[in-house]
Amino acid sequence: MAEKASESSNSISLNTVDGKIFKVSPTIANQMQTIQSLIKAYDSSRVISLPHVNAFHLSKIIEYLEGKSATTVSAVKEFEAQFMKDLSLKQLKGLLIAVGYLKVNELLELMPKTVAKLIENKSVEFLRKFFGIVNDFTPSEEAKIREEIAWAFDGVDED
Amino acid sequence: MDFISNLPEPILHHIMSMLPDKDAAGTCVLSKSWYLTHSTFPILVFNESRFVKFNDKYNKNNFTTKRKQFYHYVDNTLLQFHIEDLSIQQLKLWLNLNDWIIKSRILPHIDFWIELARQGNVQVLDLTLHGIDNLQLNCIRYCIPSIVAQAKFLVKLSLDGCISLGEKFLSHPIEFSSLKVLNLAHVYFEDKRVFHNLLTSCRCIENINLSSCFGIDSVYIQGLSKLKEVKISGVITEIEIDALSLQSFQFSRGRADISNTIKIDKCTNLKELSLICFNITHQWVLQHYHLFTSIQTLELQYCCMPQRMNFYFPKLKVIKLQNCVRLGNAYIDAARLYQCSFIYCIVSNMLPIVSFVNCSTQLEISVKLSIQGDHFTFDYCKLKKFFLALQCRNISANISLWNIQKDENLLHNSSNHPPLLKHLHLDFLLENEVSFSHVTSLLWSCHPSIITCRLSNRKLIKVLCETLMNGKECFCSSRDIKCWWHDLKDVKITCPSLFDGNEICFDCKTLLEALPPFIRGDATFTFE
Incomplete structure (x- = not known):
């Protein structure tokens, strides 16, 4: 319990362009390189505003980062496949831009790979x-x- | 609405980098914006065989034109990058050098292309020069220009084929300070010091792959603190590596008549060790025994080994033994082992008797035996000893037999022990060698709970079915033993073409009758 409480007090607030505030744990936030460097630059209590990211895209990114921590390799693969399948082309494009801006390395590998599969042959x-x-x-x-x-x-x- | 075109250029380039070269190039026809995106795509792949097909060489005019088109295309693309001062991340050149005339024409081009790439701060340079004679020592070779030594940003260098590294690399300073990966295959070194000069300049190197190179017979590696992986194959007689950071080492001897020494005893963090055609002596084992505490993956192929071995591998997870000779008995203490495979193409007396001490219940063993009788009668007792010694519940075996002696006295009584194998796939390569006595002896030595065989192996199916239906002279009436054919539970056929991959249960009688000729698929016999 104590650990959980300290985690929530450490949580980082992110403000999207459409004005929604997300609270995320440091482990999640640190997987977005852009935010990681912003945390270092400011003190952690401040709300970090993200002028290029909307609530839908940020929620998707958080959904991915939380979901891919599954235990087995095959479970992660399954989750990733479903995650990509649920996205429409329009969402895919918007999310790619957000992911590129926030520098979420794993999604920066996964998403272009999915698009490449659509183009191939x-x-x-x-x-x-x-x-x-x-x-x-x-x-x-x-x-x-x-x-x-x-x-x-x-x-x-x-x- | 366009769902893709106005993504930021780095992302589009990233997507293109995951495409095969054809598809990446094809995007430039989509629209003007894609044409522009493609024109700055920094991964340049030029594969000559995409332009000049194998058949073209029968039509000389066509052949020359296509070659010229190819050179022209490479020239143009690289010049465009040069003029616009664009950086070149990767240059991959795959060229064919099949005759003298072609060689003399193309070699100056290559110099020019490499120089343009160097000026574009190339990070990955991959040069493959295929020639029909590139396995010969004295084939015509392309001399790497010394200017390459000044490619400061180079991270990965791969050279394969008719290529030589000349003496000029002795006098020129080599500035490969960022190089992490070095792959050299079939490359000729004019002087063996060139290789060592090259290595000592690569302070950041992580992977070295040296395959069938000429002109060097020894490799000494020292002082490379980031080295992770070394793969060496070919005629190298002496190898000595002193690198604490080394995680993976692979050696494959090129010629059987040359003996080698390998000294890697200082690489105490080694996790993967793979030795092919190496003579492992007692002394070598003693010298390297302390390495075994860190090893997780061990692969030994065609190695000559001491008669008896006693191993303690606290971290070993995967072991693969393939056709290692002279090994008689081995005791392997490996509590974390979960995957083990034996591949032997043998006459029976070569099979080692391996026992695992402290092995986990997770351990899965796969055995692939190709048994060739030749002048020997196959020793089924040895095979039984082999499986008994493994003492593992998860064994699946694939046994194929060929050229086995006809010996009707092979019959062994089936003793009443629990199955030794989970699954046995049986394959007689010559139909007429299938006999009741061989099948019985084989099943006596392996005792599986499931037997599968190809449906096309009709005689084997017939022998199995007939025995299962009618039985034979029984051994199990008097003593505490039981014949293998009493335990049959059911018979299944899996055949993709005929039954849509559904499994269909048969009894033996209908199976024998229903079996059409020339059919793909497996028959599965399950025993209790």
Whole structure:
């Protein structure tokens, strides 16, 4: 009990851009490198405001950091897979920016890997449609680039 | 709405770094912003075989054009980085050097590319020059330019293939102060001092991987305080490492006719030890015995070992023994061991008798035996001794037999002891060698609770089924023994193509009748 009480008194308050205050334990906070360096710079009693992070993204990051402390390797893998599955593309993008800003190293590995899996071995047309990328090349420009890197288009799936 | 394009560039680059080179390059066609993102992507991979296919060499014009296109592409990309003063994190060049003419044309290009990479503060340099003759000592080699020695930011250097490191590296100062990983394969050293000069300049080095290099016959490592992993293979006769930080050491001898000495007794924090084709003597064991207290993973392959061994490994978790000769008896005291594997391709008298002292109930042992009879009659008693000595509940074995002697006198009585093995996968490589007496002898020596075999091994299934149905001359009436075929519980077939991977229970009679020819899958016989 005593330990718990001291932990809560040590907890760090984070203020998101939409005005919500999160209280997190130092172990969680220290896994976000940006916050770690902010704690060192200020005294810990102050509320740290995060102008680039909203409540949803911060809650997701905390959810991840708390959840991945599962005991077995396979349980962590399962949790990570489910965590990524629950995110929509739009949420994924926002969260990636937040994770990049806060420097959460594990998510900075996991999330790009997930996005890379979505891109791997897909055709250009599929990727444009899937991610909503607008093709702003003229047909002749595109043909020229395709010719430049013709080697990259050997044996790509069409869907 | 675009869900990806306006992510910050470092994140996009990070995503691209996790893609295969083709997919990463392909992103530049997506849109203008992706084109720009790709143009600054600092991981440059140039793989010649992506441009020039193997078949192209039959059409000479086509071949030359494609090669030129490739050189041009590398030139352009690297120059672009140079002009815009962009940093190059990684340069990977995989080239084919198959004949003289190609070599003489390409070698000056490589100098130029490496120099551009160096000026771009390259951190990872990976140069692979494949040649059909790169295993020959006297093949035409690319001489690494001395300018490489000034690549101060280099963290990882990998050289593989027709490459040599010349004497100029003796006179030039080598500034590899940030280098952490050094991989050298098939590289030729003009002077053995070059290698040592190279090593002493890498104060931060963590991994050294030296594979089949020429021109050096000894490796002495000392004073590298961050060294974690050393892998050496090839014709190196003397190795001496003095590094407290070393965690993993792997040695593989390149030629059987050369003897080597390995001295690593000062590496007292070693966790992984792997020796392949090394002659382990009593004296060597005595000299290195104190290392065994820290070792967690031990792998011995094709090693010649003392007849008797007595080991105490307080931290050992995984052990792998493969085809080690001369070892007769071994006692291994390893309370934390949980994984053990034996792989032997043998005539029976080579099998060591290994006993584990203080082993945990978690221990899982996997045994893979490929039994070849040749001129010997296989000794099933030895096999039984081997399994009895292991005294473990979790043994799964995979036994394949080939060229075994036809000897109808092999029959052994089955004694009534509990199963020695959890699972036995049996495979007779030659159908006509399956006989009731061999199966009975084998099961007498292994006594599994489950037998599996390939469905295509029809004769084995037939022998098993017929015996299980009809029995044979019984041994178990009079004495305290029991024949193996009395205990059958059920028979199952797992066959992906025919039954969608569902397990189907058969009795022996229907199994024999239902078995279509040429079918993949396993039959499982479970005993009580």
